[in-house]
Amino acid sequence: MVAKLKGQYGSGLEALSYLGQNYLVADRSLIPEILQILRDEEQFDYCVDVTAVHYPERPKQFEVFWILYSFERNERIRVKTGISDGESLPSSVGLWPTANWLEREVFDMFGIKFDGHPDLKRILLPDGWKGYPLRKDYGIIQQDNEWVQINLGIESGQ
Amino acid sequence: MSDATKYISHLELGERDETFLDSNELIINMGPQHPATHGVLRVILKLDGEKVLGTECVIGYLHRGVEKIAENRTYAMFNPYVDRMDYVAAVSNGLGYCEAVEKLLNVEAPPRAKYIRVILAELNRIASHQLWLGTHALDIGAMTPLFYTFRDREEILKIFEKYCGARLTTHAFRIGGCQYETYEGFERDVIKFVDFVTPKIDEYEELLTTNRIWVERTKDVGLISGKDCIALGVTGPVLRASGVKWDIRKAQPYAVYSEMDFEIPVGQNGDTYDRYLVRMAEMRQSLRIIRQAVGKIPEGPIMAKVPKVLKPPVGEIYHSIEAPKGELGYFIVSDGSTQPYRVRVRPPSFVNLQALDLMVRGALVADVIAVIGTLDIVLGEVDR
Numbered sequence: 011m012v013a014k015l016k017g018q019y020g021s022g023l024e025a026l027s028y029l030g031q032n033y034l035v036a037d038r039s040l041i042p043e044i045l046q047i048l049r050d051e052e053q054f055d056y057c058v059d060v061t062a063v064h065y066p067e068r069p070k071q072f073e074v075f076w077i078l079y080s081f082e083r084n085e086r087i088r089v090k091t092g093i094s095d096g097e098s099l100p101s102s103v104g105l106w107p108t109a110n111w112l113e114r115e116v117f118d119m120f121g122i123k124f125d126g127h128p129d130l131k132r133i134l135l136p137d138g139w140k141g142y143p144l145r146k147d148y149g150i151i152q153q154d155n156e157w158v159q160i161n162l163g164i165e166s167g168q
Numbered sequence: 169m170s171d172a173t174k175y176i177s178h179l180e181l182g183e184r185d186e187t188f189l190d191s192n193e194l195i196i197n198m199g200p201q202h203p204a205t206h207g208v209l210r211v212i213l214k215l216d217g218e219k220v221l222g223t224e225c226v227i228g229y230l231h232r233g234v235e236k237i238a239e240n241r242t243y244a245m246f247n248p249y250v251d252r253m254d255y256v257a258a259v260s261n262g263l264g265y266c267e268a269v270e271k272l273l274n275v276e277a278p279p280r281a282k283y284i285r286v287i288l289a290e291l292n293r294i295a296s297h298q299l300w301l302g303t304h305a306l307d308i309g310a311m312t313p314l315f316y317t318f319r320d321r322e323e324i325l326k327i328f329e330k331y332c333g334a335r336l337t338t339h340a341f342r343i344g345g346c347q348y349e350t351y352e353g354f355e356r357d358v359i360k361f362v363d364f365v366t367p368k369i370d371e372y373e374e375l376l377t378t379n380r381i382w383v384e385r386t387k388d389v390g391l392i393s394g395k396d397c398i399a400l401g402v403t404g405p406v407l408r409a410s411g412v413k414w415d416i417r418k419a420q421p422y423a424v425y426s427e428m429d430f431e432i433p434v435g436q437n438g439d440t441y442d443r444y445l446v447r448m449a450e451m452r453q454s455l456r457i458i459r460q461a462v463g464k465i466p467e468g469p470i471m472a473k474v475p476k477v478l479k480p481p482v483g484e485i486y487h488s489i490e491a492p493k494g495e496l497g498y499f500i501v502s503d504g505s506t507q508p509y510r511v512r513v514r515p516p517s518f519v520n521l522q523a524l525d526l527m528v529r530g531a532l533v534a535d536v537i538a539v540i541g542t543l544d545i546v547l548g549e550v551d552r
Contacts (some may be wrong), residue, residue: 028483029271056398058488061512063501077486077499077514081398081412084419088486108401111522119235134228134551143236144510150233150240 033088041091042100045076049105054078054087057106060113062120066146071095072122076102098123101130119144136161193221200229204307204537207547211524211536218532223525227518230551238511243269243478244343246511251337253513254549256299258338259292259328260491266341267422268487268498272480273343275472281345282424283465287358288331288340289423290454290461294365295324296492296544297447301372304444304541308385313375320368323361330357344474355462362455362462369451376444386440390527390539393438400526401519404494406543409446410438416490427464428457440542447544479506493517493544513552517545 022037023044036044048054058077065071070092079086093099101124102109113124114133121142124130131137138161140154158164199210208229214221234253238246250265251258263285270277277285302317325335330351332340340346376382392402394410407414415432417425433449435442480502488497494516503509520543527539 029274029485031486033484057401058495059486059497059499059512059514061499061514063510075499077497081414086420086486088484106401107399108519108522111518112401132228134231136228143233148236150236 031086031088033090036089036091038091038093038097038099041089044089045102045105048078048087048089052080053082054080056081057102057108057112058086060102060109060116062116062122062144064120064145068092069094072120074099074116074122093122095121098125100125101127103127118142121145198536200226205540205547206303206545207550209521209540209545209547209550211540213533213536215533218534220528220531220533220536223528223536225521225524227521227547228551230547232552234552235511235513238508240507242506243480243508246508247341247343248337248339250513251339252548253515253552254296254491254493254496254517254546255336256546257292257296257492258336259288259340260296260489260496262339262341263289263423264487264489264491264496264498266343267489268485268500269343269478269480270472271487272483272485272500272502273474273478274481275344275474277345277472278469279424279466280468281341281470281472283461284346284350284470285341286423286425286428287458287461287465288328288338290458291324291327291358291361293454293492294451295321297451298324300447300492300541300544301444304538304544305376305382307537307541308382310376310379310382313372316368316372316375320365323364327354327357327361330354342471343478345469345471347471349470355465358458358462362459366452366455369448369455373448377448383441385534385538386444386542388437389440389531389535390443390542391437391439392523392527396526397438397523400523402494402523404490404492404516404520404544405443405446405450406494406520406523408432409435409443411436416488416495420488422487422489424461425457428460430457440538443542477506479504488514491516493546493549494520515549515552517543517547517549518552521545521550 022040024035026033056079058079060076062072062074072093073090074093076089101113111133113127114130116122117130118132118134119142132139139157141148194215196213197210198213199205200208210226212224234249237249247265250261254261298317298321302314305313328338329335332338332348392410394412397407397410411434413432413434418432430453433446435446482502482504484501486497486499488495496516497514499512500508501510524539528536
């Protein structure tokens, strides 16, 4: 599978393994095609998780992960790609409906936009909240003071 | 309806215009303070009389930022926090986290520790299913099972308390093994419990399985096919009740499940009744596993050699276990320091809750309660 994908995409795709877990590192531009192929041709029919990691010092600040599983092959694979702040990604809700809430959570926590998502809005935090808590520059006790004061009528939630 | 739009909530919360009074559509809020939502879950329902046209879940009332906390704690310090996610199955949370970090550190817990882990995790699965059964039945209107299940669950909590001093947020495991050796008479207590609870499960079944009201309220309610489950990422008993025979304990065994002899109960119809039967059968399988584990538990150390200060090498790991509610995964990124760079929890309740909309569309309001109950969500885990 890896050899086939590699032959097709060449340098934009790298297949690696760490501690026995396989993962693909792909260019942002290849993501829609690769996810489509993994689902349709390689039977990765279950999207376990979509998540992201923030690396503020890198030019491509965010790494976004798709963790996939195939019932047929009993195998997991991770796909990751790097994107810079403000760049968006194609939504995979069309491929795996479960990505709906998972992508909303990534948007909520990191501010990464997914194009084509049916209803991209905050999921765990209130709609009017400012800031993205899982970014590294967001302090652990930081909060949206304005929101807290207006909506809860208290000086601080801490 | 095309395949893609089927899974998306079609609730359009427009402005209340003048025609609102004339139309039969009604938008009501269920929760966040509602006894049948098992916590602070708010469901916005769009109704046509008694019929549900669409729903939208509003979650996050219990959000504590567990993943953010993890980045600011050492690996060992974060361990107690995971107990506070799915607080009715704290042992499973701890098991998943400890195993994930162990994988990242490339250490393995000693066999004795693994057996202790399996025994406690399976006890916890029974406790979780008992709590689910009691509250689910109560929601539907059967009050008696609640007293039965809570009475029996107490025995499990007593074992936990004797083992590690805590009843719910157990923090029973450490990275590399277990903190505590089993107490004197642990095996005897566990076997005594297994003998005690085996007939009790039949008792629950006697109360419900052929009870006409129970069958009426659960049969063909909240139907979901195996295909839809996979598309929506639904795991655990809900997936199995829809006929998909998949359990991580069998598919990708962890701890010592590969040495255990047990079966994966599956349902056929994917309705609330089948999910009930699957969970009942799972409790019996758990008892089987516990009995075997107690019989086979080896002597030896309970803690692997792990350094005092944990500094996993740079890298990422995803490890998941079969929690009582489904696939519980931990995705941990290490930057080589003492604190995890990122911990992502893949919570089963959160993902399973997404199926609510599909399961209740077209059903009656009363069925919404049944479906929330049958999904077995814990809001502490949904919101983290």
